[in-house]
Amino acid sequence: MNLLKINEAYEFLKSRGVMHSSIGIVLGTGLGKLVDELSNKISIEYDEIPYFPESTVEFHSGKLIFGKLFNKKVIILQGRFHYYEGYNMEEIVFPIRVFKKLGVKVLILSNAAGALNLNFNKGSLMLITDHIDLFPTHPLIGNNEEELGPRFPDMSESYNKDLIELVKESAKELDIALEKGVYVSAQGPMLETPAEYRMLRKIGGDAVGMSTIPEVIAARHLGIKCCGISILTDECDPENLKPIDINEIIKIAFEAEKVFIRLVKEFLCKLDH
Numbered sequence: 220m221n222l223l224k225i226n227e228a229y230e231f232l233k234s235r236g237v238m239h240s241s242i243g244i245v246l247g248t249g250l251g252k253l254v255d256e257l258s259n260k261i262s263i264e265y266d267e268i269p270y271f272p273e274s275t276v277e278f279h280s281g282k283l284i285f286g287k288l289f290n291k292k293v294i295i296l297q298g299r300f301h302y303y304e305g306y307n308m309e310e311i312v313f314p315i316r317v318f319k320k321l322g323v324k325v326l327i328l329s330n331a332a333g334a335l336n337l338n339f340n341k342g343s344l345m346l347i348t349d350h351i352d353l354f355p356t357h358p359l360i361g362n363n364e365e366e367l368g369p370r371f372p373d374m375s376e377s378y379n380k381d382l383i384e385l386v387k388e389s390a391k392e393l394d395i396a397l398e399k400g401v402y403v404s405a406q407g408p409m410l411e412t413p414a415e416y417r418m419l420r421k422i423g424g425d426a427v428g429m430s431t432i433p434e435v436i437a438a439r440h441l442g443i444k445c446c447g448i449s450i451l452t453d454e455c456d457p458e459n460l461k462p463i464d465i466n467e468i469i470k471i472a473f474e475a476e477k478v479f480i481r482l483v484k485e486f487l488c489k490l491d492h
Contacts, residue, residue: 222366224270224313229320231269236261237285239322240292242490243315243443244483245434247330249472250450251297253480257286265298272300272310283314289487294321301429303407308358312437316367319441325382325490326438329479331472332428332449333410335420336400341454342475344482345398346386347378347447350432351424353404358437368440377435382446389485395478400425402449404432413457426451448482450475 246253254260265271265281273281282297300311318326334341363370390397403424405411411419411427419427426449435445452468452475 222364225316225320227269228271228313228317232263232283232317232321235263237263237283237294237321238292240285240294241322241324242291242293242487243318243321243323243326244293244295245299245326245328246295246297247299247328247430247450249331249452249469250329250476250479252476253483254284254286254295254297256480256484257284257288257293257295260284260286270313272306272313289484291487291490293487294318294323299430299434301407302354302433303429308354308356308360308433311433312358315434315437315443316441319367319443323443326434326443326445327483327486328431328434328445328447330428330431330447330449331452331468332402332426333453333455334425334451335403335416335427335455336398336425337454337456339398339400339425339451339454341451342471343396343398343451344390344475344479345400345402345426345449345451346383346390347402347431347449348383348399349401350377350435351401351403351422352432352436354406354432358433359440368442372440374436374439377439377445378447379444382444385489386446386448386482386486389482389489393481393485395482397482398425398451402431402447403427405429410463411455413460416455416457416460427455448479450479
């Protein structure tokens with residue numbers, strides 16, 4: 220990754236009024252309304268920011284938004300980039316590296332995912348406790364930029380234990396049912412076959428999605444603490460699999476978003492950053 224590109228994007232965002240913030244948020248499929256809660260918003264289209272890719276997914280907005288939420292400065296990606304869109308891993312995680320330059324120390328990631336664990340119901344939230352990376356490549360391959368992080372970053376705590384406990388505490392206080400589990404990646408854009416669902420369950424997956432893990436790898440390389448929440452939009456029962464309607468998935472994500480927003484707001488109130 221060319222550090223000059225990161226600096227150029229950083230300087231542009233500074234010139235548009237985006238200030239340093241210790242909290243970054245990535246909003247996944249159907250989870251864009253959190254930005255409505257922000258005050259003193261600055262909204263910038265991705266195609267205005269130097270070297271940012273453009274989101275090609277219709278239900279991803281494609282904006283970087285800076286503002287205050289519960290008097291905390293936050294930087295939000297309203298929509299992300301996916302491997303299945305044709306982007307390489309450096310492009311996918313470029314915004315996370317710009318986040319680091321902007322002072323981000325805690326990264327909250329969200330996504331829509333399928334429930335592999337048959338004890339989980341669609342429409343519920345799952346706190347990501349760990350992940351299994353099945354992407355064919357990842358963002359740290361190639362020459363290492365020592366200014367970004369070490370050649371061999373430790374991933375023993377990909378999702379920060381203190382942040383996990385804080386989310387659990389927030390959910391308990393709000394009486395929000397919160398599943399806990401392992402998120403496993405699929406490169407997409409197709410959804411999985413029954414045999415693939417069986418395999419993913421056997422290797423330890425509780426939910427499957429097409430994003431998040433590259434961003435977490437890049438963030439941990441940068442020394443950013445991560446916290447991940449999946450909205451479970453469909454039930455991946457290989458013995459009773461029905462054709463997927465993507466509009467139904469988006470509808471479920473929209474419906475669960477209200478609970479997700481309540482949880483994130485409570486979490487941010489408790490977060491000491």
